[in-house]
Structures are given as C-alpha cells and as structure tokens.
Amino acid sequence: MPSTTPFIRLENLSKSFGKVRAIHHISLDIHRGQILALLGENGAGKSTLMSLLAGQLQPDSGSIFLNGEKVVLNSTEKAIHYGIGMVYQHFKLVENMNVLENIILGQSKNFWLRRSSLEAQVKELARNYGINLDLNAPIRGLSMGEKQQVEILKLLFRKSDLLIFDEPTAVLTPKEADNLFATMREMAAKDKAIVFISHKLEEVLSIADHIAILKQGEIIDRINPDAGLSPAELARRMVGRPVLLQVQRQEVEPRQTVLKVQNLSGNGLEHIELELRQGELLSLVGVAGNGQKALVETICGLQPPKEGSVRILGQDWHDFFADKQSESSLSYIPEDRQGLATCSGLDLLDNFLLTTRHGFTQGPWLHKQVAGEKLEKLLHDFDIRPPDAALRAWQLSGGNLQKLVLAREFYRKPRLIVAEQPTQGLDIAAAEEVWRLLLKAREQAGIILVTGDLAEALALSDRIGVMFRGHLVATMSRHDQASIDRIPQMMAGLNEEEHKQTQYEEVNP
C-alpha cells in the first residue's frame, strides 16, 4: 500500500514550447517502492514530463513536491541532489574508462581518490541489487545491456531514490530485458521509486504497479495492471481507436535481384554472403554492435567495401555510387534521425529536399515551390504534427521526425531500402503505420530491416538473418520454425561453433 505522502508529487504542471502545448495541468504521484509506467504516443509529453523531473526543463506553471515539500528543480545537479536520476536512451558513459571509474566519476569531493574503499562500496551495491559486472572492464567492450547496468549502478551510487528509465528495453536482447526487470523489481523492493517509459505494452503490463496514459499533454487514463487488461485493450485506450497488434501481410512474388553481397569482409565484417530480391523483406537481427552498422554503411555507400563485392541493382558498388541517377533508387533510413537523417537547424522543407533534391532540380535551379506543395501533401498523408513546413527539424518530436524521414525516403520510390531500427522510440500506432508502409514499399523494392526487436522481424520478414560478431550467422525463411526458435541463442553467439562447422562443410563438401 502506498504511504500517505508520495515521494514526488507533481501538481498542475504545464509546459509549452512556443505555441505547442507539451504538457497541460498534469498531476501525478510517484511512490517509493512502486513501478510507475508512462504510456503515450509520440509527442504525448512523456519526454517533457521526465525532463521537468530531471531538472533539464522548468515548468511554465505548477509545482513539484518532494516528500511533501515544494522544490524547484532548476538544474540537473539539483535533481540529482534530491535523489532523482535518469537512465537515458543514449547512455552517458565515458567509453575509454572502466566501469568503476564511470561510476565514481565526479562523486568524490576529496582530492585523493580512495580507490579500494570506493571499489568495495560499488561492489557491495552491485551485489545488493543482483548486478553482476566486472568493475575493471572498459566500457568500450560492454554490451548495451551491461552499459545500462553501469548507468543504474551510477544512479544507485549517487543514492538516487527515484530512477527514471526512458525506453530502457529498446536496445536490449530479450534476455537482457528480463535481467533489467529483475533489477527493477529488486530496486522497488528496496523502497526506490521507479518510473519507466515504454512502448511495449506486454512488458508494461507485466512489470508496472501503476500505469498512466498520456495523450496530447494530459493524463487521460490511470490503470491498475492487475485489472486484467489485454495489451490490445491497453493500446485502444492509448491511441483512442482499436489497434491491431499485427500487420496484414501479403505474399509478394520475389523478382529480380536488387542486392548481392559476396564474401564481404573488413570494417569488422567477416565473409558476409547476402542476396535480396525485389518484393522481399530481409530482417537482420542481432544485438547492436555486431557488425550491422558496418554492413549497412557499406551497402548505403558511406564506406567502400574492403574485401569482397557488393552489387546493387546489377551494378558494381563503385559504379552505382558514382552515378547520381542510380543512387536515387536506394533509400537509407538511418537509426540516428537527428544526427544523420536530418539537419536539425534547417526547416522541414529543406530537410525534405536533402535526398529528393535531384527530382526538383532543373539546370541549376531548385524548385522549392513545387517541393513545398509535395511536402504539404506528405505532411498530411503521413500525419506529421505539427504540419508546418517552416518549422525547424529540432522542433519536432522524435516520432514525427521519423515519419518525416520515411515520407521523404518513400517519396522517391526506391528499389532498395535499408531501414535501421525504424520503429525504435515510436509508439504502437506510429510503429504500426511504419510497418504498413514498409510492407507496401516491399511491392516495389527489396528491403533490409535492421532491428533489435525480434517480434518486429517475425511480423514483417520474408527471411531473417542473424548477426553475431561480424558474421551473418544464419539466414532462414519465415516458415522455418525450428531455426526461428534458435534465434535468441544465435544472437548470443551460442550457435557459432555449429555455424563454423556448417560453413566449413559448405566450402568443402
């Protein structure tokens, strides 16, 4: 049962960005010992709310109470001082330092670091919460799940009483996600307060003690997960209309080969063999950092193949990327929406033109007016909010920015699409929309989908490939249930020995 005074009480918080109302009169109690899940579509105000708590933003009106006393959180330092800590989606760790150094960084007021005693403290802390980490391992070599554990330990070491997780499972394997949930339960049991933001409804239902649903900056529903709600019902309440949690998928007859990768090595890749036809969707699954990035960048022309060959639409890699005309038939939807797919300081029209500019060029002239009309229509068709072409990209929420990128990339009617984590950070309604669009695009194009979400891969793919340490460990048809069942092991590298053997046999039958 919740104690009478909540650890944190938000009262009537409002925050607007110019004319855009991010959150509006939100009141919310956060109790020690409980896990509160925040659900909501993109742009519903979840991130704004968390930034207010973490001291990064200040509310326009309303107050925050800590143990019943009013506090002003006008800096991140202050929030940390009051015991509020946040685990960001993009970890904030020093890659070149080891685990212990990252945890104690900036925490000792003394001139001399008493390393051994600090190490003992951290060790004790890790043991208490069931976290198993080598404190002397450099961050560089850790998996995403381990890095997240370092972030958690960092907050616990700072004696944080409220831990906020922003989509913590987006970068984790299923096993790592289970570990995280165990840690979260452990922390709740030790009287910490947990707030966690997620788009995955099943995990929310299984772990949260309370669920609050945000829509357009307001809390529209508060749900007790014990009430026996189904994920579909939860989705309906969140989106406001029934949501199918799967997509209608029609078989498409594969046609000509659009991509052929032969014996590609270098940049961390090892002998990749890959073929993709028009009308086919191939998912590459695997834990982030197992060569997906290098493979994608090679296929998309950002780095040349070191060894082996890559042929796109029948052309050699170098010929393909030397020709501006052919290049427009390839679409790359990168994971990094802010840093790579868009220019944050430019307006939406200029961002739309980034990869479509050749289509609006006549001689030296760029017909921005024509492009603007096309964009107006796309903003409407893809339901990008707010639909104002004069806004700067940084003013858009992550989900809306992703929709803009997709609208732009599909507009070119590409024949080869490489989509990297296209639904990461998107709410289910938006993700469903992206899936539908990808499947539709598949009728005209071959698609490579790089994803960490196995469910997504299974829902969409014709074939699934598993990557581990630069190898494409196996590719299998969606109908090959026996192999699909082994994917989690393959992602963890447990299949590698066997794979080497089969490969050996293939070469020397």
Add this chain to the structure above:
Amino acid sequence: MAFFELRLAKRQEPSPLWRSALVFTGAVIVALGLSMLLLTVRDIAPLHGLQVLIMGAFGSGWALQDCLLKAIPLFLCSLGVAIAFRLRIWNIGAEGQFSLGAIGATWMALSFGGAPKLLLLPLMIVAACVSGGLWAMIPALFRQWLGANEIIVTLMLNYIGILLLDFLVYGVWRDSSGFPMTAAFSDNAIIGPIGTSSVHWGITHCLVLGLACWIFFRSTRLGYEIKACGDNVQTARYAGMPYSFLVVLVMVLSGTLAGWAGFLEVSATVHRLQPSIMVGYGFTAIVVAWLARLNPAGIALTSFLLAGLRAGVENLQLDLQIPAAFGSIMEGLILMTVLAGGFFLSYRIVLKRRA
C-alpha cells in the same frame, strides 16, 4: 523582504526579426557608449566625441558619399566571406584575395591600356576574379587534400598577397616618377563617377552581385547544398552531397568577390595600383559578415555602417587628434557586444518571485 530570482530559460522558437533588430541596436549603443567613455581618458567629453564621429560619418552629403565609397569594397569582400562561412569554412583571407584581384586587374590595365573600354573593363574583371579565386582555391585544396586548417592558411596567404603587391609596385611596375606605385591607368581602364558625385558606377556591380548571391542561396541546388552541408556535414554526406567540391567552390566564389572588390578599388577609386589600397577591408569584412548574420541585405546595411565608422574615426583623428587605432577598438567592441547580444536571441531572462 521580497526576494526575486533571475533565471535563464532557453527559447523554444527561433527569434523573430524584430527581436534580432532590437538586440543589434542595443548592442551597438552599448559599444558606442563604451567607446565614448574611452575618450574621457584623453579629456574629451564623450558626447562631443560622439557628435564629431557621427558628423564625420553621416553629417554631410560629402561624408555620405565617402561612406558609400568605403562601403563598396567592404560589401563585396563581406559577401564573399559570408559564402564560405555558410559552409563553416573560415575564410579569413579576403585581404589577400582583394590584393590579388587588384594585381590581376592592374596587369590587364597596364598590358592592354589601349584596348577599348568595353573590352578592357571585362578583361580586368575576369583577371581580377580569376586571380582572387585561384588564390582562395589554394587553402581549399590544402584543406581537402592535406587536412591543413583553412584558418591558418588563409591568414598566412594574406601577408603573401600583400607583399606580392608591394613587390610589384616597388619593382617591375614602379612608375617613372619613382614613387612605389604604378603609372596611372588609361581612361579606358577606369570606371567613372556617377554624375558629379564621388560615388562611382561600381556600386551597381554591388547591387547585381548582391542580388545574384541572394538568388544563388534561395533558388539553386548548389546554394541549397551549401546551406545543408553548413548545418550538418554528416547528414550532407548521407544525402550524397559533394562536400569537398563544395568547399573548393565556396572558397573560389569567396575569392572571386574579394578579387572583384580589388578590381573596383584600383579601377574606380585610385586609378592605379599602390600599397595604400590595403587598408584592411578584408579583415573588417569578417566583422561585417558576422554582424549581418551572413544575410546579403544585412551585409549591405552593415557595410555602410562600418564604412561610416571608418569615416567618422577619420574625423575624430583630424578634429580631436584621436589615434587611428581607435577605429579598430570600436570595430572590435561592436563585434563583441553584438555577438554577446546573440545570447538574448537564444535565451530569455525570467524574473521570478522566490517562494
């Protein structure tokens, strides 16, 4: 006791034009105030100093004409560096490119002095633009091929350019009078004044080139690509933009405009090549470009104002025996206050009553 607390809040929207104008004006006033306070060190009443400064700059028809005359090279050089700045290529070599432009134009004027005006002037323009453009291309190539920092290379090339000019006028091009200057140009190599004023027809070149620049960034693909690359190089590479080519292009355009300014200076103002044409327009152009936030219309206005500052300081020198360096001090103060004022464009200050 009531407690108030000052807090900073980041603005969530780009600032509107009126706010930029307000902040700019405020900053200039602060800078003028500070400069005039400096005059008290020499026992000059600040308001009197200000009056002499403003009269010298804008106080008479003659002063205004002098301002326009000084604004012309400033405008072209600044337009040039602004193109490079858009791509975040820091061309601070306009001074040297200006010098090379003057040399190129002079070469044609001395070699083909007898050619008809309609042939000779275009020839001089082409020569000035090619020399200025190629001079600016050197640091661009060094940057893309060898990874040399363009700030250092453009800066050093300034001194080489200026010394090359000296070398020529003290050497092969020295006039028979013996002074370090070339012979006066023939009439065909001279752009004349407008009517009876001292302002020359070169000002129409500024209008055309300024307009061309504006159209280039507004309506051409290359202009767009420069803008996109300037915002985020990673994204530009992702979108398949030819970054290296653009770097060379902006530097060449930059040098071309500075070279054109050099041509106008010898052909329309001095009518010969002499070391005294190098008065630092190329350096002031950097200040102008930043003050105007790289906007062509803003550059026109700011060039005029800073030209006025130069004219006004000359008046201070004559009337009140203030050293010439005072002009540079004022230029620097204005730049610093305006840049510092930029803070108010991205942040606002909130006054809150303490709880």
